[in-house]
Amino acid sequence: xxxxxxEGGRCPxxxxxxxxxxxxxxxxxxxxxxxLTAREKAAYDRTxxxxxxxxxxxxxxxxxxxxxxxxxxxARKYARRDLLGETRGKPVRASxxxxxxxxxxxxxxxxxxxxxxRSSRDATKLSDYYNDRDKLLRGKLxxxxxxAKWRGVRIEGQELFADAAAILGMSEAxxxxxxxxxxxxxxxx
Numbered sequence: 784x785x786x787x788x789x790e791g792g793r794c795p796x797x798x799x800x801x802x803x804x805x806x807x808x809x810x811x812x813x814x815x816x817x818x819l820t821a822r823e824k825a826a827y828d829r830t831x832x833x834x835x836x837x838x839x840x841x842x843x844x845x846x847x848x849x850x851x852x853x854x855x856x857x858a859r860k861y862a863r864r865d866l867l868g869e870t871r872g873k874p875v876r877a878s879x880x881x882x883x884x885x886x887x888x889x890x891x892x893x894x895x896x897x898x899x900x901r902s903s904r905d906a907t908k909l910s911d912y913y914n915d916r917d918k919l920l921r922g923k924l925x926x927x928x929x930x931a932k933w934r935g936v937r938i939e940g941q942e943l944f945a946d947a948a949a950i951l952g953m954s955e956a957x958x959x960x961x962x963x964x965x966x967x968x969x970x971x972x
Contacts, residue, residue, distance in 0.1 A: 814860075814861075826861060827884075829853055830853060830858050831885065832851055833862075834877045834881060835877075836850075837866075837876065838877040838879075844869075844875040864878065865878045865881045881903045882902065882903075883903065884899060884901055885899070886898075887906060887909055888909075888913075889939075890913075890943055891944050892946070894953065894958045898941075905938045908938055912933060912936075912943055915929055919947060919951075920954050920959075926948070926951075929945065930945055930946075933945035
């Protein structure tokens with residue numbers, strides 16, 4: 784064992800000043816989505832919807848809490864950093880973007896496949912894609928406009944399926960049956 788002794792007979796490590804502890808309160812992290820029970824996942828999803836509606840300005844925070852059957856503590860538990868304000872008399876507002884887990888349907892050549900994303904911007908982009916695909920199927924959007932807008936667009940590192948002729952063929956074969964963008968894809972259940 785090697786022991787360093789400097790002038791004065793003190794060990795250099797002992798002579799270092801002590802760190803002072805701060806009185807900062809460390810908040811616990813939000814629970815991981817994969818470890819939540821089915822009931823907790825439902826509350827998490829309702830909190831995600833609350834944040835989205837709060838961001839769009841569809842009501843006040845308390846109105847949206849009532850709409851989604853959530854308590855303020857539950858919303859804070861699952862939203863954490865996505866809900867801003869509510870201190871010193873400031874109103875609650877939502878952050879501009881979030882990194883919440885969302886199970887979505889992703890368009891591919893074989894049909895819509897479930898994926899998990901953490902980006903609110905990707906979810907918005909997918910929603911716009913599905914709205915435009917619906918317009919294409921109803922004849923409100925031309926094939927050229929649809930392909931020009933969505934050809935080469937990538938979400939989560941994958942390119943969106945933007946072949947309008949194939950989409951129209953899949954529609955006639957009843958492959959495209961989408962009721963809800965936020966599908967129950969059965970991850971971890």
